[in-house]
Amino acid sequence: MDLLKEINKYKKIIEKKLEEVLPKEDCMQGKLCEAMRYSIFAGGKRIRPILNLKTYELISGEGYEKALPLAAGIEMIHTYSLIHDDLPAMDNDDYRRGKLTNHKIYGEAMAILAGDALLNLSYETMVSSILEDTRNSLLYAKAVKEIGSASGIYGMIGGQSVDMMSSNNITDKEKLNFIHNNKTTALIEASIVSGGMLANGTEEEIYALRQYGKAIGLCFQIRDDILDKIGDKNKIGKKVGSDESNNKLTYITLYGIEKSIEKTKELYNKAIDSLKVFKGKNTLFLENLADYLVYREN
Numbered sequence: 001m002d003l004l005k006e007i008n009k010y011k012k013i014i015e016k017k018l019e020e021v022l023p024k025e026d027c028m029q030g031k032l033c034e035a036m037r038y039s040i041f042a043g044g045k046r047i048r049p050i051l052n053l054k055t056y057e058l059i060s061g062e063g064y065e066k067a068l069p070l071a072a073g074i075e076m077i078h079t080y081s082l083i084h085d086d087l088p089a090m091d092n093d094d095y096r097r098g099k100l101t102n103h104k105i106y107g108e109a110m111a112i113l114a115g116d117a118l119l120n121l122s123y124e125t126m127v128s129s130i131l132e133d134t135r136n137s138l139l140y141a142k143a144v145k146e147i148g149s150a151s152g153i154y155g156m157i158g159g160q161s162v163d164m165m166s167s168n169n170i171t172d173k174e175k176l177n178f179i180h181n182n183k184t185t186a187l188i189e190a191s192i193v194s195g196g197m198l199a200n201g202t203e204e205e206i207y208a209l210r211q212y213g214k215a216i217g218l219c220f221q222i223r224d225d226i227l228d229k230i231g232d233k234n235k236i237g238k239k240v241g242s243d244e245s246n247n248k249l250t251y252i253t254l255y256g257i258e259k260s261i262e263k264t265k266e267l268y269n270k271a272i273d274s275l276k277v278f279k280g281k282n283t284l285f286l287e288n289l290a291d292y293l294v295y296r297e298n
């Protein structure tokens, strides 16, 4: 299987759906729509929505179509979090994905509104499925609850808040795990688990997906920290390997590069192990994606 070809195929599917649900640039709200579109179409990898569609396919044995509203919603949540994370009040970044950040182009007030509008549109898009596909309402509702919980105080926002309030006490392993598990892993895990929930997966299947999600979510974050430190993350304006990245509490500051690389490999094995329950089903994409996350260069 050509993983990159498959990723690109699903990226296009997701981008078509995003195009369908996002407001057009010439809308009445003017700059707001432009700002929303700017970040949504700024070249993200679409890892989370791809995982959502692929997991739905794995568990349901059907095509991805029913999961598309969830996948689009997840990408809107992810994009809003990046817009807000880049704001001066948070990370104060000038560049993201090699392009100027949203507030650098549209100003802080509009960037806040664009993030808020994406967050609301995400739930409008996902909840529409509950109303439109009434035979599967309960499954959609379960999936949306999973995504909402992983994005809020008990997930991404909770992790971000603890991260912001942390001093750089590099011995605080428990805190580092809490931050990673919530800030980054929770939404990745929910992208995977919600696909399985919409497909009406068994308890055993959902458990296995959760374990897979936890392993690749953490692996994704550690790889991100490794790339921040040594790699070319295409982050113009962010000083790779500099004091700016040294100051942050990360796996690298706690364990060093070698041990962190070892940890990503350990997590890869865990992720692959958790897929063993899907005997007879095609888990090749999820296996290859775990491999890609361990070795990714951006």
Ligand code: GRG
Pocket: 043, 044, 045, 046, 047, 081, 082, 084, 085, 090, 097, 156, 157, 160, 183, 184, 220, 221, 224, 298
């Ligand atoms: C501000 C509510 C709020 C939350 C912020 C996601 C997040 C929480 C902060 C982002 C900071 C960061 C760089 C985290 C490391 C891992 C991560 C989420 C990277 C970005 O995700 P990718 O690589 O991004 O999937 P692309 O650009 O491919 O969409």
